[in-house]
Amino acid sequence: MATVSVLDWTVDDVAIWLRGNGHEQYIDLLCKTHLIDGKALLLLNETDFRTDPLNIQVLGDVKRLSLSLRRLQFENQQALISLGYDPVSMLHLSNTSYLNPNSVMMHYYGSQRNEGSVDSLLYMDTEHHHCTPPLSEDGRASKLRPEIWKALISLGYLFVVTWITAFVMVIVHDRVPDMKKYPPLPDIFLDNVPHIPWAFHMCELTGTLLLFIWLIVLMFHKHRFILLRRFFALSGTVFLLRCVTMLITSLSVPGTHLQCNPRVVKDSDEWKKHGELWAKIQHAYIIWRGAGMSIQGVRTCGDYMFSGHTVALTMLNFFITEYTPRHLYFVHTFTWLLNMFGIFFILSAHEHYSIDVFVAFYITSRLFLYYHTLANNQALMQRDSNRTRIWFPLFSFFESSVDGIVPNEYESPVIPLRKLFLWLKERLGKLVSLTVQESHSRLRHIDSKNK
Numbered sequence: 501m502a503t504v505s506v507l508d509w510t511v512d513d514v515a516i517w518l519r520g521n522g523h524e525q526y527i528d529l530l531c532k533t534h535l536i537d538g539k540a541l542l543l544l545n546e547t548d549f550r551t552d553p554l555n556i557q558v559l560g561d562v563k564r565l566s567l568s569l570r571r572l573q574f575e576n577q578q579a580l581i582s583l584g585y586d587p588v589s590m591l592h593l594s595n596t597s598y599l600n601p602n603s604v605m606m607h608y609y610g611s612q613r614n615e616g617s618v619d620s621l622l623y624m625d626t627e628h629h630h631c632t633p634p635l636s637e638d639g640r641a642s643k644l645r646p647e648i649w650k651a652l653i654s655l656g657y658l659f660v661v662t663w664i665t666a667f668v669m670v671i672v673h674d675r676v677p678d679m680k681k682y683p684p685l686p687d688i689f690l691d692n693v694p695h696i697p698w699a700f701h702m703c704e705l706t707g708t709l710l711l712f713i714w715l716i717v718l719m720f721h722k723h724r725f726i727l728l729r730r731f732f733a734l735s736g737t738v739f740l741l742r743c744v745t746m747l748i749t750s751l752s753v754p755g756t757h758l759q760c761n762p763r764v765v766k767d768s769d770e771w772k773k774h775g776e777l778w779a780k781i782q783h784a785y786i787i788w789r790g791a792g793m794s795i796q797g798v799r800t801c802g803d804y805m806f807s808g809h810t811v812a813l814t815m816l817n818f819f820i821t822e823y824t825p826r827h828l829y830f831v832h833t834f835t836w837l838l839n840m841f842g843i844f845f846i847l848s849a850h851e852h853y854s855i856d857v858f859v860a861f862y863i864t865s866r867l868f869l870y871y872h873t874l875a876n877n878q879a880l881m882q883r884d885s886n887r888t889r890i891w892f893p894l895f896s897f898f899e900s901s902v903d904g905i906v907p908n909e910y911e912s913p914v915i916p917l918r919k920l921f922l923w924l925k926e927r928l929g930k931l932v933s934l935t936v937q938e939s940h941s942r943l944r945h946i947d948s949k950n951k
Contacts, residue, residue, distance in 0.1 A: 506538045506541070506542060506572065506576045507538055507583075508538060509537055509539075509541070510538070511531045511532075511535055511536065511537050512531075513538060514531055514538060517541070517572075518530065521568045522564070523561075523564070523565055525561075526561070526565070529554065529556075530554075534553065534554070539583065541569070541572070542573060542576060542580060543585070544569055545566070545569070546563075546566040549562045549565055549566065550562055643901075643903070644723055644726060644906060645901055646723070647725065647726075647729075647901060648725050650725075650729050650897075651725045651728045651732070653729075654729040654730075654732035654733045654736070655728070655732050657732060657736045657894075658732040658733075658735055658736040658739075661735075661737075661739050661740045661743075662739065663784065663788055664740065664743055665739050665740075665743050665792075665808075666784040666785070666787040666792070667780065667781070667784040668746055668747055669784070669787055669792070669800050669802075669803045670780045670783045670784050670800075671780070672747065672750060672800075672802035673800050673802050673803070675750045675802060676753065676760045676801045676802035677751075677752045679752070679753050679756070679758075682752035683752065683756075684754050684755060684756065685752055685754070687853050687854050687855075689854040690755070690847065690850055690853065690854065693847065693848055694848075695755060695757055695848070695850045696848040696849060697849070699848040699849035700794055700845065700846065700849035700851050701794065702845045703809055703813075703842045703843075703845035703846050703849065704794065704795050704809070706813065706838045706839075706841055706842040706845065707809065707812050707813050707842060710816040710817060710835060710838050711816060713816075713835065714731075714816050714820055717819075717820055717823055717824060719913045720910045720911065720912070720913060721823060721909070721910055722911045723907075724916075726902065726906055727819070727906075730819075730875075730898070731819055733895075733898055734871060735811075735812075737894065738811050738815070738863060738867060739808065741863065742806060742808060742811065745806055746802070746804075746805060749805060750802055751804045751805060751853065753801060754804065754850055754853050755851070757850065758801060758850075758851075760801030786798065787800060792808060804852055804856050805853075806856045806857075806859040806860035806863065807846060807852045807856040807859075807860040808860070809842070809852075810846060810852075810856070810857045810861055810864070811860050811863075813838070813839050813842040813843065814839060814860070814861050814864040814865055814868075815864055815868065816835075816839075817835045817839040818868045819868075820835045821835060821836070822868075822872065823906075824908065825908055843857055843861065874888070874892065874895060875899050875902060875906075876904065876905045
């Protein structure tokens with residue numbers, strides 16, 4: 501019985517518990533007469549013992565039963581939460597109430613309270629006096645559903661943003677300032693580091709290597725769909741912000757080696773109406789297809805504030821570091837080196853100003869850290885859940901079912917494929933069964949008509 505959850509206790513298990521706690525005289529009343537099982541036992545309180553239909557008359561027995569029951573409820577707070585009840589109300593108020601989502605942590609300082617006491621585990625709502633306990637001892641999420649449909653929505657979001665980015669890059673390319681009138685701006689790094697022609701290709705190769713490592717992490721991570729939707733959502737948001745900054749101000753070309761000229765536009769009215777837009781869409785498709793990478797043959801100008809390559813490098817680095825075990829120091833050091841060397845290659849290639857790279861790294865890293873801080877501490881923000889939905893709608897939607905830290909757990913990539921195969925097999929079996937039943941019913945109907 502020790503290995504069985506209280507929620508799964510039968511009437512016989514409750515009888516064993518009563519006997520073990522010295523309440524064998526009430527086995528007949530509770531188990532045989534009122535059929536109290538594990539779930540019902542957890543929901544009892546002192547008032548139930550005193551009043552009908554139990555109506556226990558001996559005060560000492562009532563108190564001893566209540567004490568044993570409170571100890572059981574305290575040891576099984578997660579079970580009470582899964583039933584939708586507030587453990588604190590059960591333990592202190594002798595009644596039951598549903599969990600209140602608007603709660604904040606009650607902090608206790610000093611030595612007045614024992615570390616293992618009931619009060620040290622509670623979360624108190626300052627407005628409604630309802631409490632909720634922590635969802636797990638180490639802050640990890642209690643339930644993590646894959647929610648593949650959310651991952652697909654975030655992928656669609658990133659897909660739309662990449663198209664918008666590609667189209668904006670075409671626009672800013674046509675607006676790039678004339679190199680003869682507007683020479684490169686003064687820059688501390690670019691003015692003191694000579695141009696290295698092959699450096700930008702090396703930057704993209706480091707990004708490709710980081711992407712390969714990230715794909716390996718996704719392949720083996722148990723919660724890969726949560727990771728995917730976070731990666732798509734954050735990447736899409738940063739690149740959408742980049743579209744705004746690119747459009748607002750057009751910086752001059754950072755290096756004299758860059759040959760940047762606006763596209764040639766025909767003068768005919770028909771071309772201005774339809775042809776120019778179509779040409780921009782075609783150019784945007786080339787940029788989108790090549791992911792904006794020079795090793796894919798993409799060459800654009802004007803998309804300087806801020807660096808998209810730095811965004812990609814930093815985002816991949818942070819995700820790999822966050823979702824791999826802490827003891828993999830070599831992997832973390834390696835990804836950080838790739839990130840830093842990639843940034844160095846961008847600057848040494850004179851493809852971006854130093855401010856472009858700095859702003860890109862700062863925005864990407866801050867957005868990643870803020871997002872994960874909010875996601876990992878949602879229990880502390882429940883009181884401001886409405887404000888969170890207003891200011892962070894994307895976060896509220898994608899993280900609505902995550903109540904803590906996503907643990908770094910791994911599994912063979914064969915397991916989800918096997919689950920998918922079994923699911924398809926089950927669905928196909930049901931479909932075949934329904935088809936056969938429908939065919940038999942039709943045949944019987946035809947036979948009855950013929951008779």
